[in-house]
Amino acid sequence: MSDLQKASQKAQEFRRREEEILQKAQELFIEHGEDKVTVEMIADGVGIGKGTIYKHFETKDEIYLRLMLRYEDQLGEVFDQLEEGGDKDRTRLAKEYFGFRMKNPEKYALFDRLEHKLTNNNSCPELVEKLHQTRASNLDRLVKIIEARIAEGKLEDVPPRYHILAAWALVHGAVALYHSKFYSEFIDDQDDFFNFLIEIGIRMGNRRPRRQED
Amino acid sequence: MSDLQKASQKAQEFRRREEEILQKAQELFIEHGEDKVTVEMIADGVGIGKGTIYKHFETKDEIYLRLMLRYEDQLGEVFDQLEEGGDKDRTRLAKEYFGFRMKNPEKYALFDRLEHKLTNNNSCPELVEKLHQTRASNLDRLVKIIEARIAEGKLEDVPPRYHILAAWALVHGAVALYHSKFYSEFIDDQDDFFNFLIEIGIRMGNRRPRRQED
Amino acid sequence: MSDLQKASQKAQEFRRREEEILQKAQELFIEHGEDKVTVEMIADGVGIGKGTIYKHFETKDEIYLRLMLRYEDQLGEVFDQLEEGGDKDRTRLAKEYFGFRMKNPEKYALFDRLEHKLTNNNSCPELVEKLHQTRASNLDRLVKIIEARIAEGKLEDVPPRYHILAAWALVHGAVALYHSKFYSEFIDDQDDFFNFLIEIGIRMGNRRPRRQED
Amino acid sequence: MSDLQKASQKAQEFRRREEEILQKAQELFIEHGEDKVTVEMIADGVGIGKGTIYKHFETKDEIYLRLMLRYEDQLGEVFDQLEEGGDKDRTRLAKEYFGFRMKNPEKYALFDRLEHKLTNNNSCPELVEKLHQTRASNLDRLVKIIEARIAEGKLEDVPPRYHILAAWALVHGAVALYHSKFYSEFIDDQDDFFNFLIEIGIRMGNRRPRRQED
DNA sequence: TATGAATGAGGCTTCATTCAT
């Protein structure tokens, strides 16, 4: 009994440490850029030895990937909440979706860079596979939500993924804007602008009202 | 006289070489990722010695920046054409804008990464300054175009930069989509989808028609 | 009483484990090369924890040495059998001697490498000392056997160790041949060749018959 | 002209340095064991920077291989001399052969270890290929020499490679003896013993005189 | 001006060994 407890406690401890490493790594990657962050810096940040990192992750690349998986999982939780919420108002979806990513654009930008980095290398193919599965699953759930809206006649009747990806694209771009030193300086009133963007996001897939000029 | 000619010829030669270096660097950066491309690879690609590169650019970072400047200049040329064209149809703008970036999404993604890299370092502040000026100028011209459309009542009356940045964001996102291995596999009929996106892009800033539900 | 039994049982258990470790280590060393085998691999192979290994052996070097001692002891057993057998036929010695080493040339090569490794370091001097004593004793017994043969006039009358070491050398070389990827490919009919070698081995120390050409 | 000279001078300089590196590496490998010699030690030994080594050799393994090739080439030169010498006396071959390897048994032992190391890894397959070709060529030449001796009736009529490999084995073993701390201490009068060995080597492939007991 | 050999700081990773449980 005590042995089992001990074992599970140790395992828990181990996981906590893993989470600590990932968290600190993410912070450092965002702050300094992943290329300037050494494994040693992460270890120091967590207050452990360099070698310990390698008990948890085989390579630095694996840290990258695990971070992405973590992010995708968190996204999945957003969807969970959306599904629970029933089909309240139609703005909910977009807002949540926007929100999740725009809440921390630098983080989002990080994952963008990591995606490219890992696509270029061919490291950890199994984890990449898993990542893609998680994504596919997240998308699937989203597709269901969209299909319902289309059935209600509230969204234009195109393949559901079109709506999703268009929203994805807009969010992605908005985040990039937000994150770009140059362009963000160009916007005086960020809140106002982002409301404008959200408006667009919400409207953009709506079933088009008949208009004279059509 | 002959000396002058020689000198100017040499100067020209020097510039051509510089252009060659930049071009080859860009190709290699896109193909392998800028982190995997060494200065030596670029030199070999151009067929010159490594040291020669450093006669043209003080650091590798400067190459990055010069590439970005070059890109921004090319974007300026697109605007030149737009202005020449007068105010033909309103779709023209969006299409050109989309087109320029989506023509080569991998290239666009490269400049995205470079932007981040250079924002993080603080190298070549003068060149960064110059880059921002070029951009500001490009934006200014775009603002003018948009203002005209608003005056015509064809675009919603918000600060012109809102329209611009919204478009920028959508394009940016679309490019990222296009470039993402995972998401692009998710789209069956790319052309169809991108038409959908362009539609959105065009519509997105339109003055909103009065509708019952508003 | 029951305590004593328990204690002795434990002690036995401990020895068995030690033997297990040595055996698995040897297998792994032969298969992958001792430098590629980590202490952890050995532990995993035996199904115990890494720390446990260090209850049995102070360092990895000690494992090396203990393996060599073990090997030398096994060689001693061969001599035991030879002595028991009386002086049957004179080919017996060489054959056994050849046989013991050539039975498993990869193993023999391993001990060769270990010898060098341990000679270079100065680790475990006491164990090295013990190893040398065992060897000396083995040699001594062999010397006796040879002396008898010389007395019988069957072997040339040189210091007995000459015969031994010459045989050792030939065997050593034969094993190396056998084990060398390149040279062993060079031999079509291995059995035939090794018979040739054994012939030589047997003949090589024979008292030289008077011949015309000498 | 001056350019060509310069270029060739540089190239020569480059080669000399390569030779220096190899030579120093070999010395250090013999002295401390190749596993204890770091690339930096070699660089320091030659008086150059660590990075420079990697302009000459892609990996440490390549240094190993290049050393082996070098050794095999030197062996080839011994054969050159043998061939030039015509077929003087039959002892010549064995003596030269013995001599080359026994002149520096520690060096020979080094190459033995390297062979194993490189067989285990799969690095530099092209160089390994080249090494084997050189060896094959060396062996070929040796085969010719042996064939002549057999035709003269001076060596037993078995496939020539048998003679070669038997000699190789004896030499190999003798060298190992010489090099082994333990066994070499066991021999009082080394010269006497090695004469004994050489005798054996010379006799060992001789056509067997008919004897009564056969 | 063009070159490319030389440099060495710095990154990633390995693994024998320790030690608290």
Add this chain to the structure above:
DNA sequence: AATGAATGAAGCCTCATTCAT
């Protein structure tokens, strides 16, 4: 006694940059 997480010294290798020719 057994464990295995933690450690950190140490090794290999990369590559932007320098500089003598």
